[in-house]
Amino acid sequence: MANWPDFLGNRPESMTLSNHEVARYSRHLIMPEVGMDGQKRLKASSILLIGAGGLGAPLAMYLAAAGIGRIGIVDFDVVDYSNLQRQVIHGTADVGKRKLDSAKESMQAINPEVQVDTYPVRLDRTNALEIFKPYDLVIDGTDNFATRYLVNDACVLLKKPNVYGSIFRFDGQASVFYPFQGPCYRCLYPQPPEPGEVPSCAEGGVLGILPGVIGVIQATEAVKLILGKGEPLIGRLLHYDALGMKFREFKVRRNPKCPICGPNPSITELIDYDQFCGVRGETTPSSGTTSGSGSDAGDPFADLTVEQLKARMDAGENLFVLDVRNPEELAICRIAGTTVIPLPQLPERLYELDKDREIIVHCKSGMRSAKAKGFLREQGFRSVRNVMGGILAWADRIDPNMPKY
Secondary structure, three states: OOOOOOOOOOHHHHOOOOHHHHHHOHHHHOOOOOHHHHHHHHHHOEEEEEOOOOOHHHHHHHHHHHOOOEEEEEOOOEOOHHHOOOOOOOOHHHOOOEHHHHHHHHHHHHOOOOEEEEEOOOOOOOOHHHHHOOOOEEEEOOOOHHHHHHHHHHHHHHOOOEEEEEEEEOEEEEEEEOEOOEOOHHHHOOOOOOOOOOOOHHHHOEOOOHHHHHHHHHHHHHHHHHHOOOOOOEOEEEEEEOOOOEEEEEEOOOOOOOOOOOOOOOOOOOOOHHHHOOOOOOOOOOOOOOOOOHHHOOOOOOOEOHHHHHHHHHOOOOOOEEEOOOHHHHOOOOOOOOEEOOHHHOHHHHHHOOOOOOEEEEOOOOHHHHHHHHHHHHOOOOOEEEEOOHHHHHHHHOOOOOOOO
């Protein structure tokens, strides 16, 4: 065994492999690092996957193929066409189906010997500890900061290894946060970025092959931990640059002032992670709202629904609608009559805007336009409104023929 705790205890001793399993795992069994004892350890182990998306797809398939005895998956999303470019556990026929159902079918087709538990819930502070407890280790395949901090804190409180991965455009990261054996996620990132500062994959894009690379690295680390072999990424952050085809490694040390894994923790229970990360709750427009600015008519910074924007356009108002998306997005779809200034160019192109005129800002989903609104307001603009839901909401509720991305 390597020099970290054996979290399986004596469980593998009671395990047996059938003749079918011996044939299935024969390439493992002839490796001295795995062998019969190691394969029994894999069968005796349990792993919880957070997410059945880009990272969760290769994780689920390879861990099922490897013979992990019990795999749990937490996800509350459904399969969308935009997922198929990278989430290879799902197929075209699965569009509209719950990701958990699609993933479970694929995993059981790969290996019917594996127990697959599904949790069709939004992970939060009220359910995380209960869901995590039965599993030996947790693998984080999420795409947002609030859930990453939640996963980290739950794993530290339960003393469970957290195999971390993240992806964006052409870059990926992976590490292992093993409570009290090395640093945790908060040691690496003590504070979350400001809302909208780091685009999500939905906003910035991701190379479809990238999650395969990072997900396989995460699966490898999980198997190594269970086997007790090799050198895990504890205290190391692995960075992958797909464009340059380079791997770089950075050392990560435990922070003696870490609020959860330090010697004097100030976090002793799960907190409100949306509030910690500054995540705003989704705003649902009132049914039947079709014109004007509603009760916010006197507020020059009140947000607009897409229905309100369309009604004002149809009324012939001389509107200035600012699209802050990137040029690549404009080639996909665009609302006619809008002015384009990509968000990164906004500070240097302020001279193109009239501070005394109402400016209506939109982007893909409302995140970047909200940031643009805040920036323009700080610069002294008298009236700036954000279009809630962005061009995706426009495609859903105004123009169903508009392509979505």
